[in-house]
Amino acid sequence: MVEFRVDRASGLPAYLQLGRQVREALRLGWLQPGDRLPTVRDVVATSGVNANTVLKAYRELELAGLVEARQGSGTYVKSSLGSAAPEALDDLRAKFAAWVREARSAGLEDEDIDALVRAVLSGGSDDGAG
């Protein structure tokens, strides 16, 4: 079962946060075809957002072909998104977690780590000769 976390202070619309979390869960294998998402009313009770907002998120996922809504039953995962083997993901996650630990012990705050990661991922400069 996926647990949604909606951060109202992030500035990102709630329906986008919900959609992103489902997509991430799909990529990491936490959600697989056939799994049921939390009901709209569940999410309303858990996260405090309005039913229409949840519905908007679910509808976009359905338009993308990722989930399927069955009235009276629930919303189910329709197709997967992951492109990597679970073992590879585990291995990479462990290595990245180690890197994070090293960064922390080097004195970096969480925001520093975030900035660094974001710079590499969006910038794409992976050669040290720049």
Place this chain on the structure above:
Amino acid sequence: MVEFRVDRASGLPAYLQLGRQVREALRLGWLQPGDRLPTVRDVVATSGVNANTVLKAYRELELAGLVEARQGSGTYVKSSLGSAAPEALDDLRAKFAAWVREARSAGLEDEDIDALVRAVLSGGSDDGAG
């Protein structure tokens, strides 16, 4: 000189994107006290956002004590944010870039990498025993 990139499709308000980019540049040492930010009109011409939007971003940075606006002259960096040594940052960046390359060669798409990174950074589960 910082180059702003405003992605209107990201869902994140433009003024937040601008503010975040300045903060990240401060954390990575790309901006230092005394440096001048692009003028409001520059940003307008470059990114296409409205002057009021740019001003909103700059004003929040000024409220945070990070920059100082001097009418007729420009907006200048007032204080730093980085908590780590430049060499440590370089070293960590190289290591993380290597990890990204490894992830790509393992078949992960950029979105997979993003999901994995986000999960580790926000979840904090860095032990493989979960």
Place this chain on the structure above:
DNA sequence: TCTATTGTTCTAGTTCACTAGAACAATCTG
């Protein structure tokens, strides 16, 4: 002083995210 540059303020309006509440429709269970 004069001129260009830059930050600043103001008004007016549009679009989108979100809320609130109610009602309807399909499915499952007994």
Place this chain on the structure above:
DNA sequence: CAGATTGTTCTAGTGAACTAGAACAATAGA
């Protein structure tokens, strides 16, 4: 069939983000 559960639709309204355009204020430099 009856009742509970779930997704769905609808109307109305609020507030934030953003746009557009104009004008003002302070600084730097000739």
